Amino acid sequence: MKNHGSLAPKKYSYSEVKRMTKSFSNKLGEGGYGVVYKASLPDGRLVAVKVIRESKGSGEEFLNEVASISRTSHVNIVTLLGFCFERNKGVLIYEYMSNGSLxxxxxxxxxxxxxxxxxxxxxxxxxxxxxxxxxxxxxxxxxxxxxxxxxxxxxxxxxxxxxxxxxxxxxxxxxxxxxxxxxxxxxxxxxxxxxxxxxxxxxxxxxxxxxxxxxxxxxxxxxxxxxxxxxxxxxxxxxxxxxxxxxxxxxxxxxxxxxxxxxxxxxxxxxxxxxxxxxxxxxxxxxxxxxxxxxxxxxxxxxxxxxxxxxxxxxxxxxxxxxxxxxxxxxxxxxxxx
The missing domain is CATH 1.10.510.10 (Transferase(Phosphotransferase) domain 1)
Structure with missing residues (x-):
C-alpha cells in the first residue's frame, strides 16, 4: 500500500525554514536528536520541522535519514516533504501528525x-x-x-x-x-x-x-x-x-x-x-x-x-x-x- 503522488523531498534554505516555523516559535517536542516544531508550508500544509542537534562528523546521521526515507512510499511510513542542510544545521520537514507519538x-x-x-x-x-x-x-x-x-x-x-x-x-x-x-x-x-x-x-x-x-x-x-x-x-x-x-x-x-x-x-x-x-x-x-x-x-x-x-x-x-x-x-x- 503506497502513498499516492509521492515526490522527492524539496530542499529549503535555512531562512525559508525560519519563516515557515515563525522563527521556531511553536515547539512540539524535544529529544536527544533535537527539537521538533509545528510549522506551515507556503501552500498552507501543516508540517513538523525537526531541527537536528549539531553532531560530530559530517552530519552522517542526518544524511542517512534523508537517503533512506527518500526511498520509501507507504501509508505506514512518515513522508519526508523537505530538508535543509546549511550552516552546519540539519533540518527535516515531515508531514504533520496530529496525535503525536505512540x-x-x-x-x-x-x-x-x-x-x-x-x-x-x-x-x-x-x-x-x-x-x-x-x-x-x-x-x-x-x-x-x-x-x-x-x-x-x-x-x-x-x-x-x-x-x-x-x-x-x-x-x-x-x-x-x-x-x-x-x-x-x-x-x-x-x-x-x-x-x-x-x-x-x-x-x-x-x-x-x-x-x-x-x-x-x-x-x-x-x-x-x-x-x-x-x-x-x-x-x-x-x-x-x-x-x-x-x-x-x-x-x-x-x-x-x-x-x-x-x-x-x-x-x-x-x-x-x-x-x-x-x-x-x-x-x-x-x-x-x-x-x-x-x-x-x-x-x-x-x-x-x-x-x-x-x-x-x-x-x-x-x-x-x-x-x-x-x-x-x-x-x-x-x-x-x-
Whole structure:
C-alpha cells in the first residue's frame, strides 16, 4: 500500500525554514536528536520541522535519514516533504501528525503525561499498521531498509490513529539479497535492542533485529509500561517478557486487570503471543514481518505459546546500565566482531 503522488523531498534554505516555523516559535517536542516544531508550508500544509542537534562528523546521521526515507512510499511510513542542510544545521520537514507519538498513549499506568488510553481495537490496528510498515521496509521497496530504532517514540499517529514509522537516523540500507549486514558497535535504544546487536555471539545482524524491537514495542503496548522500568528495587525486578510469559502460563495476560470484552481479550492475547515470538533470542526463531502480519490477522487458535526467551535480564548487562531508567539512544563503536 503506497502513498499516492509521492515526490522527492524539496530542499529549503535555512531562512525559508525560519519563516515557515515563525522563527521556531511553536515547539512540539524535544529529544536527544533535537527539537521538533509545528510549522506551515507556503501552500498552507501543516508540517513538523525537526531541527537536528549539531553532531560530530559530517552530519552522517542526518544524511542517512534523508537517503533512506527518500526511498520509501507507504501509508505506514512518515513522508519526508523537505530538508535543509546549511550552516552546519540539519533540518527535516515531515508531514504533520496530529496525535503525536505512540508513547503518549501507551504508558497509561502512573504516567501523568498520557493523553488518554486508546481502545484495544485501536491499539491492535496500530500494531498491524507498524508491522505492515516494517514488512514494506524489509521487502517492499527497491532496497531493503533496516530501521534499527523501532520504539514507541518513533511511531507517529495521524488524526485517525493510523501509525507511521519515523526517525530513520540509525537506519541501514542494504541490497535485498543481503541477509546479514555489517554494523560497527551497537545502535538502537535500550530496552529494544536485539541481542545480536550488542553481542554477535547471538548471531549476525539482519532484518530480524527490527522484528525483535517490534516485539518489545508491542509488549509495551499490552503491558502499558516501559519494558526496562523495574518499578522497584533491583532484587525485586523481573525481566519484562518473563513477567508477561508468567501471566500467560497462568492463563492471564497483562490487561486482565482491566475489564475488557471477549473480542478485546482475543486481540490482546494475539498481540501478546506474536510479540513473544518476535523477541526470541535466536534471530532464526523470530518470524519475518510478513508472517507477523499473517499471525495478527489470523485466528487466535492457530497461535502456539512460544518458548520463554533465555536471555538474562538486560538491566544486568553493561549496555543497559547506561539507561538510568530513561529512553536513551546507544550508538557506540566497540571491539565486537561483525
Amino acid at each position: 508513547d503518549n498513549f501507551i504508558y497509561k499506568r502512573g504516567s501523568p503525561n498520557a493523553f488518554c488510553t486508546l481502545e484495544w481495537k485501536v491499539l491492535y490496528q496500530v500494531a498491524i499498521g507498524i508491522a505492515r510498515g516494517l514488512e514494506y521496509l524489509h521487502r517492499g521497496c527497491n532496497t531493503r531498509i533496516l530501521h534499527l530504532d523501532i520504539k514507541p517514540q518513533n511511531i507517529l499517529l495521524d488524526e485517525d490513529f493510523s501509525p507511521k514509522i519515523s526517525d530513520f537516523g540509525l537506519a541501514k540500507i542494504c541490497q535485498k539479497r543481503e541477509s546479514i549486514v555489517s554494523i560497527l558497535g551497537t545502535r538502537g535504544t535500550i530496552g529494544f535492542i536485539a541481542p545480536e546487536l550488542f553481542n554477535r555471539a547471538f548471531g549476525g545482524v539482519s532484518h530480524k533485529a527490527d522484528v525483535y524491537s517490534y516485539g518489545m514495542l508491542v509488549l509495551e503496548m499490552v503491558g502499558g509500561r516501559k519494558n526496562y522500568d523495574s518499578g522497584g528495587s533491583q532484587t525485586e525486578e523481573q525481566y519484562f517478557p518473563d513477567w508477561i510469559h508468567k501471566d500467560l502460563e497462568h492463563g492471564k495476560h497483562p490487561a486482565s486487570s482491566v475489564v475488557i470484552t471477549v473480542e478485546d481479550d482475543e486481540m490482546v492475547r494475539k498481540m501478546t503471543l506474536v510479540s513473544l515470538w518476535c523477541i526470541q533470542t535466536n534471530p532464526f526463531d523470530r518470524p519475518a514481518m510478513s508472517k507477523v502480519v499473517e499471525m495478527l490477522e489470523g485466528p487466535l487458535q492457530s497461535l502456539s505459546v512460544p518458548p520463554k526467551p533465555s536471555l538474562q535480564c538486560p538491566t544486568k548487562s553493561p549496555v543497559t546500565q547506561l539507561s538510568s531508567g530513561s529512553s536513551q539512544e546507544v550508538t557506540r563503536t566497540n571491539s565486537i566482531s561483525n
